[in-house]
Amino acid sequence: MKTCMRLFLAVVLAAGLTMGLFANGLNLNGTGAKSDAMGGAFVGLANDFSAAYWNPAGLAQIAKASFSLYGADILPTGTYVFSGAGVDAKSTPKHYLIPGLGYFQPLGKKFVVGVYVYAPSGAGSTYDGADLANLTKFTPYDWNSKLGIFTISPAIAYKISDKVLIGATVDINYGMLKMAQPIQPAPGLFTQYSEDLKGWAVNGTLGLLVKPVKQFSFGVTYKLPFTAKLKGDVTIPAAAGFGLPTTDTGTRTAKWPMWLAGGIAVKPTDKLTITADVQYTNWKELDSIPVSFTNPGWQAALAPEAAYNLAWKDTFQYRIGAEYWISNSFALRAGYYIDENPGPIESQNILLPEFKYNWFTAGFGYKSDKFVIDAAIQYGVGGDITVPLSSYIPGQNMPGVHGMSMWVPSLNFTYKF
Numbered sequence: 001m002k003t004c005m006r007l008f009l010a011v012v013l014a015a016g017l018t019m020g021l022f023a024n025g026l027n028l029n030g031t032g033a034k035s036d037a038m039g040g041a042f043v044g045l046a047n048d049f050s051a052a053y054w055n056p057a058g059l060a061q062i063a064k065a066s067f068s069l070y071g072a073d074i075l076p077t078g079t080y081v082f083s084g085a086g087v088d089a090k091s092t093p094k095h096y097l098i099p100g101l102g103y104f105q106p107l108g109k110k111f112v113v114g115v116y117v118y119a120p121s122g123a124g125s126t127y128d129g130a131d132l133a134n135l136t137k138f139t140p141y142d143w144n145s146k147l148g149i150f151t152i153s154p155a156i157a158y159k160i161s162d163k164v165l166i167g168a169t170v171d172i173n174y175g176m177l178k179m180a181q182p183i184q185p186a187p188g189l190f191t192q193y194s195e196d197l198k199g200w201a202v203n204g205t206l207g208l209l210v211k212p213v214k215q216f217s218f219g220v221t222y223k224l225p226f227t228a229k230l231k232g233d234v235t236i237p238a239a240a241g242f243g244l245p246t247t248d249t250g251t252r253t254a255k256w257p258m259w260l261a262g263g264i265a266v267k268p269t270d271k272l273t274i275t276a277d278v279q280y281t282n283w284k285e286l287d288s289i290p291v292s293f294t295n296p297g298w299q300a301a302l303a304p305e306a307a308y309n310l311a312w313k314d315t316f317q318y319r320i321g322a323e324y325w326i327s328n329s330f331a332l333r334a335g336y337y338i339d340e341n342p343g344p345i346e347s348q349n350i351l352l353p354e355f356k357y358n359w360f361t362a363g364f365g366y367k368s369d370k371f372v373i374d375a376a377i378q379y380g381v382g383g384d385i386t387v388p389l390s391s392y393i394p395g396q397n398m399p400g401v402h403g404m405s406m407w408v409p410s411l412n413f414t415y416k417f
Contacts, residue, residue, distance in 0.1 A: 029120055029259075030042075030053065030120070031053045031070060031072075032048060032053070033072075033363060033365075033376040033410040034323075034363070034376070035048075036072070036363065037321070037335060037361055037364070038275055038321025038322065038323060038333050038335040038361065038363075039320055039359065039361045040054075040317070040319050040321070040335070040337055041275040041277040041337070042054040042263065043055045043220070043221050043263030043277050044209070044217055044218045044262075044263030044264040045217065045265040045273065046058025046059075046207070046209055047061050048068075048374075049062075049068040049412075049414060050070075050100075051157075051167070052102060052118075052153050052155050054221065054261075055221045055261075055263075056157055057166050058165065058167065058207065058209050058219070059112045059114065059157035060110075060111075060112050060159040060167060062104050062106060062112050063106060064416040064417060065104070065417040066415065066417065067103050067415050068101070068413070068414040069100070069413050070099065070410070071099055071100070071410065071411055072098040072408055072410035072411075073095050073096070073097055073098070073408065073409055074095075075094075075095065076091065076096070076125060076404065076405075077091060078125050078127075078350060078353060078403065078404050080350045080398070080400055080403075081400055082135070082398070082399055082400030082401075083400070084389060084399070084400075085400075087400065089127055089131035089132055089350075090131075091350075092126040094125075096124055098119045099119055100118035100119070100412070102116035102117070104116075109159070110159050111156065111157070111158055111159075112156070113154075113155065113156050114154075114155050115152065115153065115155065116151075116152075116169075117150070117152050119148055119149060119151070120151055125350065126145075127350060127351075128140075128143075135182075135398075136182050136190045141190065141192050142181070142182075142192060143181050143182075143350070143351065144178075144180050145177075145179045145351040146178045147175075147176065147352075149173055150175075150176075151173050151174075152174075153169040153170065153172070155168070156169075157207075163210060164208075165210075167206075168205065169204060170202065171202065171204055172202050173203070173228070174198070174199075175197075175198065175199050175200075175228060176197070176198050177195065177197045177230060178194075178196050179194060180192065181193055181194075181351060183236075185238055189238070191236060191237050192235075192236075192237055193234075193236055194234075194235045195232065196232045196233050197250065198230060199228060199231055201229070201256065203223065203256070204223075204224050205221065205222070205223045205224070206221070207220070208220045214267070215266065215268070216264070217264070217265045218262070218263065219264075221259075221260070221261045222258065222259070222261075223258060225255060225256055225282070227255050227256070228255075229251060229253050230254075231249065231250070232249070233248075233249065234247065234248055234250035239298075243297070244298060245295060248293050248294055248295045248298050249294045250291060250292070250293055251291065251292045256286070258282050258285075259280070259282075260279070260280045261277055261280065263276060263278070270325075271326075272322070272323070272324050273324075274320075274322050275319075275323075275335075276319065276321075277317070277320075278317070278319075279319065280314065280316050281316075281342070283312040283313060284314045286312055311343075311346060314342075315342045316340055317337055319337035320335060321335035321336075323365075329366055330365070330366055331364060331365040331366075333363045333365065334361065334363075335359075335360075335362075336360055337359045338357070339356065339359060341355055341356040342354060345386075345387045345388075346393055346396060346397055347396055347397055348385055348397045348398065348402055349397055350402065353402050354385075355385060356382065356383050357380045357381065357382050359378055359379070361376060361378045361379075362376070363375050363376030363410075369416070370415065370416055371416065372412075372416075373413055374412050375411045376409070376410045377408070377409050377410075378409075379405070379407055379408075380405065380408070382404040382405065387400060387401075
């Protein structure tokens, strides 16, 4: 009985933790329609409210008190083909809205303070269970995930001189995860699995921006690592067959890695700005994610399976962008970036897939003495990933061919008092 329960909860653990990762598959790290349009190559420029994320030192360039409102909509399209089981599925169209709201106030000629409330990442995926029924003995189950991180960032920036700016934020993060999928606790036996987890974590961001000449600037940003705990209900109807409650409280703990970025901005002419960034994420530190349950029966059966091994690797993002002012009021923007895949095929699944993405971005901006409007569109395509049947690990990955693309329109409005 204990062996069966250990197998059962090991499968649950692997399935659940795979859903609990904020991987690059559906995670846009960034905010602000201007930076979106320039491919997120913004660390060396950082000259609007989104500097609170990209490089808080750039906030010292804000000359007037201002209020900013930002919104983005992530529209992913996932595909999954497993010919061996006769599966050819596409994700259900969904909208995943990403908000942002900020206020910044200069204090004299040197200091700028303010706060930005935003969602640096958020998305999910939903599949029709009928399209995947061949994987679960012809019985449809719910397949969906929805995740989000909301961040409150009080910020301060200081202009040491006209050429050297520094800044910092305290980042108060609230994470949410909802997920449902079938699991296989024993050969031939399927049951629904779902979880609803939430949690808080605190870290910070440090930034430096140097402008040695009018035509050139460079910046460096460091986001501190932190430990996140997500806690909530985990529901497994089949647990009743083992004499256990069907719902228990689960707590997942993960070390969120540090992020280091450097960027430059070059102005060949007064109208044209070209930017480039290299951004590094220390994903290798997220080696495993332990889990604990409040029910002694659940906890005792986990044994060595209490940690999920990710085998992730560190990744880089390479970004370029450009902005050209057609007039004193209107600008066109474009960009491109590569987002590397941190995960191996051992963890590839359809609800939070991991890909190497190529992103193409474009947008425009309009400004007057009192307000600024920026708009952007991003298109990301992930290279298809094939998980061979020989690499199948029950509860961790899904054999077959995985694909993903997504559109992300965004818009922001800033009013200067």
